[in-house]
Amino acid sequence: MNQCKAFNRFASVICVLTLTAIGFSGCIRTRANINNESSPVVPAADTTSVVKASIPLPASLKVADAKTILERKQVPVLCYHQIRDWKETDSKTARPYIVPVAQFKAQMKALADSGYTAILPDELYAYLATGLPVPEKAVMLSFDDGDADQVTNGLPELNKYGFKGVFFIMTVSMGRSIYMTKEQIKSLSDAGHTIGSHTWDHKNVKKFEAADWVTQIEKPSKQLEEITGKPIQYFAYPFGLWKPEVIEPLKERGMIAAFQLAIARDEQQPLHTIRRIIVPGTWNGEQLIKNMKASF
Numbered sequence: 598m599n600q601c602k603a604f605n606r607f608a609s610v611i612c613v614l615t616l617t618a619i620g621f622s623g624c625i626r627t628r629a630n631i632n633n634e635s636s637p638v639v640p641a642a643d644t645t646s647v648v649k650a651s652i653p654l655p656a657s658l659k660v661a662d663a664k665t666i667l668e669r670k671q672v673p674v675l676c677y678h679q680i681r682d683w684k685e686t687d688s689k690t691a692r693p694y695i696v697p698v699a700q701f702k703a704q705m706k707a708l709a710d711s712g713y714t715a716i717l718p719d720e721l722y723a724y725l726a727t728g729l730p731v732p733e734k735a736v737m738l739s740f741d742d743g744d745a746d747q748v749t750n751g752l753p754e755l756n757k758y759g760f761k762g763v764f765f766i767m768t769v770s771m772g773r774s775i776y777m778t779k780e781q782i783k784s785l786s787d788a789g790h791t792i793g794s795h796t797w798d799h800k801n802v803k804k805f806e807a808a809d810w811v812t813q814i815e816k817p818s819k820q821l822e823e824i825t826g827k828p829i830q831y832f833a834y835p836f837g838l839w840k841p842e843v844i845e846p847l848k849e850r851g852m853i854a855a856f857q858l859a860i861a862r863d864e865q866q867p868l869h870t871i872r873r874i875i876v877p878g879t880w881n882g883e884q885l886i887k888n889m890k891a892s893f
């Protein structure tokens with residue numbers, strides 16, 4: 598663990614991004630069908646070069662090849678959206694993305710009672726890329742879109758157990774009604790949580806045109822970097838959707854790992870197709886542990 602912590606400090610200090618200007622407004626929030634999309638056949642690509650450039654690892658910690666990474670035991674990564682009680686107006690299709698507060702409490706308690714340690718993307722990355730150890734019962738908690746209830750309802754439960762998580766922010770919505778303010782995002786970052794990117798307005802990366810790389814990736818990263826004072830290196834695909842062709846451009850823009858949903862990882866790019874499961878509001882603590890073990 599000491600080795601792990603030392604590496605994380607090293608990594609956070611050294612990373613550099615080269616990005617441009619700032620974000621703006623206008624919002625879309627739709628959510629596609631989640632886990633069913635099959636991944637296309639994949640072209641060969643060099644998994645390691647850009648990763649090495651972003652984090653110059655000590656010579657003894659070489660980034661492993663894709664096959665080695667795929668062979669490591671997966672760490673369960675949980676994906677949350679809204680944490681609040683259901684309203685009558687919440688549709689049947691919306692409810693999987695809304696975890697009632699009591700259920701979230703039960704889920705976090707079950708993780709703690711079962712001996713799980715919540716690790717952060719830096720630790721997960723170091724484990725997958727270089728084999729640095731993680732606790733035997735490690736889990737990663739991830740929160741998408743930047744809903745304010747993740748802070749108001751979710752954070753107190755994380756704090757109860759000393760859990761940290763990663764918050765993937767859709768920057769267009771910062772400061773708007775139900776979303777986090779910049780101050781809340783900074784405060785999460787200052788408290789040791791990780792801030793990641795979830796694009797500007799939740800555009801499906803499979804539909805990116807040239808200008809989207811600036812609007813959806815470069816500017817949001819720049820803005821989040823200015824808020825947190827830290828590099829933005831982790832990305833969550835909107836709707837969990839991706840295609841192999843977007844991975845190199847993401848790496849070029851500083852993303853050392855990216856998170857999808859539950860389909861199989863890309864055989865050449867496992868660090869940019871890390872699996873997550875959406876935790877529905879219908880699971881109690883016991884069901885969470887059971888389903889988590891089954892999926893990972």
Ligand SMILES: [Zn+2]
Pocket residue numbers: 741742795799835836
């Ligand atoms: Zn999202």
